[in-house]
Amino acid sequence: MSASPQLHPPASPTYILRGHAAPIHALHIFHQNLRIISGDAEGWTIVWDLVSKRPVAVWKAHHGAILEVKGFSLHAGNLTEVYTHGRDHKLCVWRFRTQDEAFLQKTLPVDAAPQSQPTQPWLVHSLPVNALNFCAFSMLVLADQTPEPGDPPSPSAALIAVPNALDSGAIDLFQLPAERRVCSIPAGTAQPTGMVMAVQLFHSVSGELCVASAYEDGRVMVFARVAGADWRWEMVYVSRAHSQPVLSIDVCAAAGYFVSSAADARLVKHPVSGLGGEGTSVDTRHAGQQGVRIRSDGMVFATAGWDARIRVYSCRTMKELAVLKWHKEGCYAVAFADVSTSDSSGAEITREGEFSLATMQRQRAQKVQRTHWLAAGSKDGKISLWDIY
Numbered sequence: 001m002s003a004s005p006q007l008h009p010p011a012s013p014t015y016i017l018r019g020h021a022a023p024i025h026a027l028h029i030f031h032q033n034l035r036i037i038s039g040d041a042e043g044w045t046i047v048w049d050l051v052s053k054r055p056v057a058v059w060k061a062h063h064g065a066i067l068e069v070k071g072f073s074l075h076a077g078n079l080t081e082v083y084t085h086g087r088d089h090k091l092c093v094w095r096f097r098t099q100d101e102a103f104l105q106k107t108l109p110v111d112a113a114p115q116s117q118p119t120q121p122w123l124v125h126s127l128p129v130n131a132l133n134f135c136a137f138s139m140l141v142l143a144d145q146t147p148e149p150g151d152p153p154s155p156s157a158a159l160i161a162v163p164n165a166l167d168s169g170a171i172d173l174f175q176l177p178a179e180r181r182v183c184s185i186p187a188g189t190a191q192p193t194g195m196v197m198a199v200q201l202f203h204s205v206s207g208e209l210c211v212a213s214a215y216e217d218g219r220v221m222v223f224a225r226v227a228g229a230d231w232r233w234e235m236v237y238v239s240r241a242h243s244q245p246v247l248s249i250d251v252c253a254a255a256g257y258f259v260s261s262a263a264d265a266r267l268v269k270h271p272v273s274g275l276g277g278e279g280t281s282v283d284t285r286h287a288g289q290q291g292v293r294i295r296s297d298g299m300v301f302a303t304a305g306w307d308a309r310i311r312v313y314s315c316r317t318m319k320e321l322a323v324l325k326w327h328k329e330g331c332y333a334v335a336f337a338d339v340s341t342s343d344s345s346g347a348e349i350t351r352e353g354e355f356s357l358a359t360m361q362r363q364r365a366q367k368v369q370r371t372h373w374l375a376a377g378s379k380d381g382k383i384s385l386w387d388i389y
Contacts, residue, residue: 013326014371015053017383019046019108024377025066026136027335031073033369036335037082038383039066044109045084045094047071050368050385051361057096057104059120062086068136082121085129085137091160093125093176110381127179129162129172133195133216137162140201140209161199161211168195171213173231183231185211185223189238193217197246198260202253204272210236212258212272214249218242220260222272236273241281242266247290252298252315259301259315261289267303269318282318286311291333295372296340300388302374304331310376312388324386329379337373 017038026039035056036048043062046055064087072081082094096104105118129137142157157176164170169187174180187193194216204210209225211233222237244263251258256276260268265287270279288306294315295301302312310324310331374386 011322011324011386013324013384014387015385016326017048017053017385018381019048019055019058019110020044020381020383021109022381023329023332023379024381024383025332026069027333027375027377027383028070029335029337029373029375030071031077031080033337033371033373034365035071035073035080036373036375036383037069037071038377039069039084040109040381041065042109043086043088045069045082046108047080047082048383050373051364055106055108056101057121058106058108059094059104059118061092061094062088062090064088064131067131067134070139072141080121083137083139085131085162087131089128089131091125091127091129091137091162092123093127094121095124096121125176125179127160127174127176129160129174130165130168131163133163133168133197135163135196135198138200138211140203159201159209161201163196163199169193169215171196171199171211173201173211183233185213185233187213187215188221188223188233188235189219191217193219194245198249200249200251200258202251202272204253205256210253210272212249212251214246214260216245218244218246218262218264220246220249220258220268220270222258222270224273237271237276238274239268239270239279241268241270241279244287247288248292250292250294250301252294255298255315257315259292259294261292261303263288265289267292267313267318269315280318284311284320288330291331293334293336295336296338302334302336302376304334304376304378306330308378310334310374310384310386312374322388324374324376324384326384327376327378327380327382331376331378333377335373335375337371339372 020040022040022042045061047057061084068085070083138161160174171185198214219240223233226232242262268281289303291304308327312322
């Protein structure tokens, strides 16, 4: 008799972060995979320590749902910078130092409200932007500006892309720290596209500044800045790959492609320019996959499903590799750890005979940095952390 095939038990999350009392709309892993930031439908933002699995800072960043969050570690990890985009039509930049963490509010939204006035990070920018069409901002950090001795910290120079306030199909680009709008990019087509649903700034392999955008009518486009021109753009790719509004896109600039998902059941892999040919489309039979994120090594990407499933796909073949099931309600956001960071941190620094508390803390941090985390945020207010290949 032939042996029956071995059945593997269903995958289970490594850990569950419980703290939000509202659906989670945004996630981002940063600080060499040691921190994760989350934003929810009631405007709360939480920065978590992935080693201790406890909050570092908790504050109400917006008077409305949060569309996107991004976290950055600056100045050798001694400064944290957080970008939040809310439905209150504001894009905020927050900052706090390592020594400030002891004083920042830690009370989670699911717990009782603090009796005293909570201490929150320093608000360094509050930019009025459009949030009518649920399109989250995208950003490119241009430089890390180190302040002169005695000067207050200066925010990083960055480009921010958001929907235009008047033309819902156009895109505005703002520059920080100047807080000025540098240009607007129209949809660039004679037919109405509807609202901008997703946008992403990136540099192409050749160094061109590009913007990938997706629209309500199912179309996706890529614009490239014209060399030598003052913020003029040309469309280099357009495709109407979806029959329903596009929900999200993510770009793998190094490999020259991006992936889109929509309210329909299709996932599409597009070239970043028309020179790359046509896109590759697959019918997944699972409508409503959003929050598309490509892992830093370009090998896999993940989606958050309205059916409460997190799905992992091969970037090369577009085949489904894994279905992760734990949440009972729909998922809206996913985030990957930086695999290049995790792979480069493998060298142990423990010395023989050294068993101090500091050594144990270093070992725990190194283990977290090497883990290939996939985080998923759900309507149930919980964040599941998965260790995947």
